[in-house]
Amino acid sequence: MLKDYRILLAACVIAVGAMLLSIAKLVTPGYKAHQKAYAKLTGSTDFEIGVKQINVETKAGLLVDRCTTCHLGAANADAAAFDQPLRTHSEICPGLAEQPHDLNKIGCSICHEGNGRAIDETDAHGHFKHWLSPLLVGREAQASCAKCHYMGAGTLLGAETYLRGKELFVEKVCYACHTIRGLSDGKSAPELTDAGDKFTLAYLKESIVVPTANLATSTMPKFNWTQEADTIAALAIFLKGQRLNKLRDEASAPIGMLAAEQTFASVIEPSVAAGEALFKGAFSGHLQLRGGCINCHAVKNSEGLVQGGENGPELTYVGRARSAAYMASHIRNPKEDALDTIMPPFRHLSDTEIDSLVLYLQSLDYTLPRTPEPTAQALFSNYCMSCHGQNLDGNGSIAALLDPLPRDFTAYQFVASYKDRFVNSIREGVAGGAMAPWQNILTEEEIESLVTYIVSTTEDRQSRFVRMDVSLPKPGDPERHRFRDETRTLEAGDITSGQDAFQKFCASCHGMLANGKGPNAYALKHPLPRDLINKKFLNQSSVTDERLYRSILLGVAGTPMPSHDHLADQTILDIIAYLRSISRDTN
Ligand code: HEC
Ligand code: HEC
Ligand code: HEC
Ligand code: HEC
Ligand code: HEC
Ligand code: HEC
Ligand code: HEC
Incomplete structure (x- = not known):
């Protein structure tokens, strides 16, 4: 009993304390203390305590800025020794005899963001949840130069970090995937022309460091330099500076170009x-x-x-x-x-x-030294491991970015015929993906030894393999009747029926468009459903109708591709006709 009473009392004391604190905060806003301190430091006797406000006319409307309510000395050259928030602003454009911007006219939030109307420190600095423009501190404010200045060419004194970010956007090949109008036209990723309007600096940084943070299936590469804080900061500041809503249009923008644009020494002869x-x-x-x-x-x-x-x-x-x-x-x-x-x-x-x-x-001429003769494992580590993985599970360091994924050999149930297929695939590659032909780099013996190596690691699975001997039925074949209907003989595959059957039986994984991106695709374990409109894959000589028939009827051993032995032979022929119709070049 006694204990409960004490807890109650403590709770009351805390509650009353919190209430008093919040009242105190309402009665004496923080800015008054700063203003009194400023009046004292400057020895001014007629300083009026109250909210200071700058109204900035912009193309986008009136911008209200009350930051100078606390930041009183920013434009006062004599305040250099004061503590924040009263200190003189540091040089924005170092080296200029006179700073070009009049802070009494443009205020602070135009460059530093935050919330210009607020007079409480936390609110003004935009440090509350879901505020799209929290304070840009120090050099981060360079993201705002482009609101007024045309940054399409040349160099702007004081915007070095922004411009470094622009260089990095190119150096790190972001430009090849992302469009920023006037700069790049990459089509394989979201446009970033207005990234600054849409995203916070923190979001942009995160998107670069952890591309999967906001989209688990992101195909954006994870770069190996993403631990370099300066590089990330410069890139993010540059992207934060990308806006459609500018304060000035291009014609009236102050150019501020202080250095001539550099030009690329164009390549005249191939070398x-x-x-x-x-x-x-x-x-x-x-x-x-x-x-x-x-x-x-x-x-x-x-x-x-x-x-x-x-x-x-x-x-x-x-x-x-x-x-x-x-x-x-x-x-x-x-x-x-x-x-x-x-x-x-x-x-x-x-x-x-x-x-x-x-x-x-x-x-490039590096080849693994042939003396002493490399073991199959050494060959595999040098040539194959980055894709197929150290444990042959298809999970090499670059695997996740490939589509189709490298083969997972540990999931395979091998039969003799796979050995030939594998030898052939290594020799000639698999068209339509990243598996290159190795016949000019590896000797026949080396290829054989690699296949033996791959197969031997999963030898114990071979015994579990059961497979009917099946072969592609021919239309009109008197021996092969329609499944469950002995009276009719098979006809040549029909594309329309094949399409219907495909939507019914296959689209859940392979997608309505047969591009391998069905609703169930990403729930599957490695490898993903094959992209069946990939012409290069379907039209290579090894992908015969016979192989398609076997893969559909029996599934592909060791992969999520299931067997479809409930389908009539006629249906499978129809599906094959459909697949051929969408994958073959029609011109
Ligand atoms: C209620 C008073 C108050 C208001 C209003 C206010 N500030 Fe501040 N500001 C401060 C104080 C106090 C500091 C110093 C904080 C510190 O050193 O931790 C500061 C620091 C800063 C800094 C430096 C931050 C850092 O981490 O170095 C910037 C930039 C800044 N303010 C910009 C603004 C802008 C822009 C506005 C208006 C949108 C604004 N402030 C409004 C009180 C205020
Ligand atoms: C034209 C854009 C611009 C405007 C307007 C601007 N700043 Fe800055 N501010 C910058 C830049 C850029 C830096 C970083 C300078 C550096 O690298 O030292 C900076 C740095 C700062 C810093 C931290 C650096 C330091 O020396 O303490 C504070 C605090 C600050 N600004 C406050 C303000 C306040 C308050 C206002 C409004 C009176 C304001 N700024 C207006 C661009 C601006
Ligand atoms: C609110 C619009 C605005 C913003 C934001 C702004 N500037 Fe300016 N800036 C101007 C204007 C206007 C001038 C021209 C002043 C003049 O003609 O005296 C200017 C002039 C300059 C100059 C001098 C150019 C010259 O050729 O003499 C430099 C350098 C400069 N700004 C750098 C910056 C940097 C760096 C930033 C970002 C940190 C920035 N500005 C942000 C409006 C802006
Ligand atoms: C291979 C193409 C590719 C390259 C190269 C690439 N990205 Fe991306 N990026 C993407 C894709 C796809 C997305 C969309 C999926 C996602 O949100 O991750 C994306 C998303 C982003 C986003 C988030 C945009 C949003 O709408 O949420 C940012 C920011 C970004 N990339 C910045 C960069 C930067 C900076 C670089 C260079 C260092 C870069 N990207 C290089 C493909 C690429
Ligand atoms: C650049 C990545 C990459 C490298 C390097 C690579 N592979 Fe592959 N490999 C793949 C991909 C992707 C597939 C799946 C191709 C497909 O099914 O379309 C594959 C498939 C295979 C297959 C199965 C082919 C089939 O017919 O099903 C074999 C066997 C194979 N690789 C062996 C090797 C060997 C041996 C090496 C080294 C000499 C090697 N791979 C190097 C990416 C790679
Ligand atoms: C965003 C990352 C990225 C960039 C940038 C990139 N590539 Fe690729 N490249 C890949 C991927 C992933 C593959 C494997 C899939 C494929 O075949 O396209 C590849 C495949 C290739 C291949 C085919 C390899 C083979 O054996 O099939 C060549 C050649 C190639 N790249 C050359 C280049 C060149 C040259 C550049 C620069 C102009 C370049 N790549 C830039 C990611 C990239
Ligand atoms: C449970 C998901 C799933 C369903 C349903 C499915 N597939 Fe697949 N399919 C896969 C996967 C995963 C692969 C990739 C296996 C591989 O890389 O060899 C694949 C591979 C294939 C291949 C390539 C086989 C080869 O020899 O390389 C063909 C053709 C194919 N599927 C056709 C179909 C057809 C037709 C249907 C419907 C009758 C179908 N699939 C239904 C998941 C599925």
Whole structure:
């Protein structure tokens, strides 16, 4: 009993205390103390205590700014020794004889955001939940220069961090996926022209560091430099500066260009050196967007030293695996070869630049030393692991960004015929995705040993494999009647019936459009449903009607692709006809 009484008493004391505190806050707003201190420090006798307000006329309407209610000394050169919030503003444009902005006229929130109307510190600084524009502190305020200044070209004194962010937007290849009008036209990601109107600085930083924070299925690469605080800050400040709602239009904007625009030394003749420069992001000048492949692709030099990102396959071997024409067309339009790739198209590169990139890729000559003879495991680690994973489970360091995903060998139930298929796939690659042909890099013996290695790690599963021997039925075949209807013989596949059947039995995983993105697709374990309109995949010679028939009837062992042995042979023939009709080039 006694204990309960004490708790009650303590609660009452706390409640009354809190009430008194909030009343005190209402009666004496914080700004009065600052104003009294300022009056005392400046020795002014006629200082009027009260809310100070600056009205700024802008294109978007009247902006009310009461920040100077507390920040009294910002425009007073004699207040340099005072404590905040009373101190003289630091130089916004260091080095200029006279600061160009009159803080008594434009106030503070125009650059620092926050909430200009508020006179309470927390509210004014915008530090409350869901406020879209919390205070931009120090150099973060550079995100606001573009509200008035035209930043399309040149250099603005005092906006160095913003301009560094702009360079980084190019250097780190953001431009290739994201559009910012007037700067880039990437089409594979949300437009960022008005990122500053829509997002807080914190959100922008988070989107760069953890792309999946707001969208679990984000295909935005996770970059390996995202621990560099300065880089992130500059990029985010630059993006925060992207606005559609400007305070001045371009014509009336003060230009403030203090340095001539740099220009890119254009490539005149294709060369390995120019290719290497482009690969590493040969960028200079604020309007020239060039290359930057190294943010996604690593390469090894002749000594085997690796350099580069992990958002795409290592390209050390691609110059030997692929033809020059393949590489050139892949750089211009990667979707032509890999429909669902995240690699952005580099259509703006000139022929000379593309040729240089190809020459550079062809110049890479590292091969795993052949003496002493490498083990299959060593071959696998060097050539295959980044995709197929250390444990052969298809979960290599770059796997998540690929579509189709690398094969998970641990899930496979192997039969003899898979060995041939695998040898063939390694030799010639699998069209329509990232699995390259290795015949020019690996010897036949090495390929054989890799397949043995892959298969041997899951040997125990082989015994569990049960499979009927099935073969593709031919229309009119007297031996193969319609399933559950012995009276009629099979006809050639019908596209329309095939489409209906596909919507009924297959669309949940493969999607209504057959692009592999059905509602159930992402709930599946590795690998995802195949994109069946991927022409390169479906039209390669190894994907015969026979194989399609077997895969549909029996499923694909070790993957979520289920068997459909409840379907009539006729239905499967119809579906195959449908798949051929949507995947074949019609022109
Ligand atoms: C009620 C008084 C008050 C008002 C109103 C106020 N501030 Fe402040 N401000 C302060 C104080 C006090 C500090 C110093 C805080 C500190 O040092 O922790 C400060 C600090 C700052 C800083 C530096 C922050 C930092 O972390 O270095 C900026 C920038 C700033 N204010 C901008 C503004 C802007 C913009 C407005 C108007 C939207 C505004 N303030 C309105 C009291 C105020
Ligand atoms: C033209 C844009 C602009 C305006 C207007 C502006 N600031 Fe700043 N402010 C900046 C920039 C940029 C910096 C960072 C300067 C630096 O890097 O030292 C800054 C820095 C600051 C700082 C922290 C740095 C320091 O030296 O203490 C405070 C506090 C601050 N501003 C307050 C204000 C207040 C209060 C007002 C309104 C009277 C105001 N600012 C108006 C751009 C602006
Ligand atoms: C509210 C609009 C506005 C904002 C925001 C603004 N400026 Fe200005 N700025 C001006 C105007 C107007 C002038 C021209 C002043 C004049 O003609 O004397 C100017 C002039 C300048 C100049 C001098 C240009 C020259 O050629 O002499 C520099 C440098 C500059 N601003 C830098 C900045 C930086 C850095 C920022 C962001 C931190 C910024 N400004 C934010 C309006 C703005
Ligand atoms: C391979 C293409 C690709 C590249 C390269 C890329 N992004 Fe993205 N980015 C995306 C996609 C797709 C999304 C949308 C999904 C999401 O929200 O993550 C996105 C989202 C964002 C968002 C959040 C936008 C919103 O609407 O929520 C920001 C900010 C962003 N990216 C910034 C960057 C920056 C900065 C870079 C360069 C360092 C970059 N991106 C490089 C594809 C890319
Ligand atoms: C945002 C990351 C990203 C950027 C930037 C990027 N790539 Fe890619 N690239 C990929 C991915 C992922 C793949 C694998 C899927 C595919 O084939 O498109 C790939 C595949 C390739 C391939 C085909 C490899 C093969 O064997 O099939 C080539 C060649 C290539 N990239 C060259 C380049 C060049 C050159 C650049 C710079 C101009 C570049 N990439 C920029 C992500 C990127
Ligand atoms: C750039 C990533 C990448 C690298 C490197 C890579 N693979 Fe693949 N691999 C894939 C992808 C993606 C698939 C799935 C292709 C598909 O099904 O469309 C695949 C599929 C396979 C398959 C199954 C093919 C089939 O017919 O089902 C085999 C076997 C294979 N890879 C072996 C290897 C070997 C051996 C190496 C090393 C010499 C290697 N891979 C290197 C990405 C890669
Ligand atoms: C439970 C989800 C699911 C359903 C339902 C499904 N599939 Fe699949 N399908 C998959 C997955 C996952 C793969 C990828 C397996 C792989 O990479 O080989 C796949 C692969 C395939 C392939 C490629 C096979 C090969 O040999 O490489 C074909 C063709 C295919 N599906 C057709 C169909 C058709 C037709 C239907 C309907 C009768 C269907 N699928 C129903 C999940 C599904």
